Every structure is written in structure tokens, then in C-alpha cells.
Amino acid sequence: MTDIKEALVRIVDDDAEQLKSLAFLLRMGGFEVMTYQSAQAFLEMDDPRKPGCLLLDHRMPGMTGMELQAELVERGSLLPVIFLSAHGDIPMAMQAVHRGAMDFLVKPAAPDVLIAAVEKAVKKSFEDLAADAGQADLAEKAAALTDRELEVARLVAQGLLNKQIGDKLGISLPTVKLHRGNAAKKLGVRSAVAMAKALEAAGLLSDGGR
Structure with missing residues (x-):
């Protein structure tokens, strides 16, 4: 069974109050949380080796949430992404999911809905990392x-x-x-x-x- 205490939930949102509120909610739910006020700060400081997920706003100064997701896809990141935005629409949500986003929630999301989405994403993160490790092990055997x-x-x-x-x-x-x-x-x-x-x-x- 996945131990959520081993996971890291990253939150990227330019709204400081929103970051504080989301971080409090998720920490109360037992998650380790790291917050970033810009996509660039996340890219510069995050440890991609740590399992967990990314809770991502879309409309932000500089690099938007959609642009950050595209960058992570380009880098081959396995980190599950959940969009949480007050400015989303159906085409945007479809594009995000098509790129691999786990979910697209509209602010303000109900706490139980948000926690459930994060738990699902964290579980997928552990499964993806295990599969990736198994793939590497198999490649080593085949070599x-x-x-x-x-x-x-x-x-x-x-x-x-x-x-x-x-x-x-x-x-x-x-x-x-x-x-x-x-x-x-x-x-x-x-x-x-x-x-x-x-x-x-x-x-x-x-x-x-x-």
C-alpha cells in the first residue's frame, strides 16, 4: 500500500493566500507539501526524483500552468499533474488531460474532492516509478x-x-x-x-x- 508520507505534493500558484490555504489542507491530510509562486521557481528548485504530484494553477505571470505542463512532458517527467484553476474552460481542460493531466478541478474545489484527487495522483506516481524501475532492471538483464x-x-x-x-x-x-x-x-x-x-x-x- 502506498505510504502518503513518502510523497511530496507540489503546489504552484502565484496567489500566496491560495498557496497557504491549500498547503494547510493537504498537510492536515497527512501530505508533505512544497509550495512555489511561479512555474520557473518550481523548475529550478523541485527534486523530480521525489514521488508525489503537482497541483497546478493555470493563469500565472510568466510561464502559465499549461506551459509548465508542456515543459514537463518535453522533459519526460512522470510526475502526475492536477490542474486547479478559476480560469479553466472545457477546451483547456481537454488539452490538459490529453497531455496527461490526472484531473482539472475548478477553484474553489471541495476539500474532499481535492484530497481524493491528490491521493489518486500520488498512488499513480508510486506505480509509475515502480514500473520505471522495473523497466530499468529488465533492460539491465537484457543487456x-x-x-x-x-x-x-x-x-x-x-x-x-x-x-x-x-x-x-x-x-x-x-x-x-x-x-x-x-x-x-x-x-x-x-x-x-x-x-x-x-x-x-x-x-x-x-x-x-x-
Whole structure:
């Protein structure tokens, strides 16, 4: 279960009173909170490695909330974004959600609605980070495959039988079994389907992957 105490809720809003009010509400809800009065301050000071979410106003001097979201997308950020704005409209909300925003709430949002949205976003943040870590771990495992093991694993992933793989590569059946076993062990998989998924996740399912 996600421990919200390990998460950081960032709030970006140029309204100091709004920042103070939102921070108080979320801290009462058990969250660690960091506030910023501009998008630029957030970009300069935030630690992107910390799981949590971003509660974001849209209309701000300098960089707007929508522009900040676009910048985070460009940077490949996994941080879930919740818009909280008094100046939103349906096209803007649709654009924000299309870019990956978790929610678009209108000020003043009911406390229970806001807390629920933040809890949902924080949960997604932990899930995304876990998946990202798993991806990195899988890529590391796949990098340990020899060229021949990778070649055999790709054919296994295509559904070929050991004998068919041997005929295609011009190697003996015992050699196919040896490479297949080594590949399965290195990837931590047991089935052909799991091997295919592992190679796909590591970006190695096609010849262009390495």
C-alpha cells in the first residue's frame, strides 16, 4: 500500500493566500507539501526524483500552468499533474488531460474532492516509478544476453520451436536449448510469452533493438 508520507505534493500558484490555504489542507491530510509562486521557481528548485504530484494553477505571470505542463512532458517527467484553476474552460481542460493531466478541478474545489484527487495522483506516481524501475532492471538483464542468446530469444518470442530455431540458425538442438535456457535465466522468465514481453519491454524484440 502506498505510504502518503513518502510523497511530496507540489503546489504552484502565484496567489500566496491560495498557496497557504491549500498547503494547510493537504498537510492536515497527512501530505508533505512544497509550495512555489511561479512555474520557473518550481523548475529550478523541485527534486523530480521525489514521488508525489503537482497541483497546478493555470493563469500565472510568466510561464502559465499549461506551459509548465508542456515543459514537463518535453522533459519526460512522470510526475502526475492536477490542474486547479478559476480560469479553466472545457477546451483547456481537454488539452490538459490529453497531455496527461490526472484531473482539472475548478477553484474553489471541495476539500474532499481535492484530497481524493491528490491521493489518486500520488498512488499513480508510486506505480509509475515502480514500473520505471522495473523497466530499468529488465533492460539491465537484457543487456547481459549474448548476441546468440538474444537471437534465439527473439525466435522463441516469435513462436518458433527449438528444432525450427536450430534449422533457421544452423545450430544443433542441444545448442538451441542451451542458449534458450541461458536467455530465460538471465531475463528471469519461464515461458515463450514472458520472454516476448521481456524483450518488448526492453526494446529488443526486433533486430533494430541492439
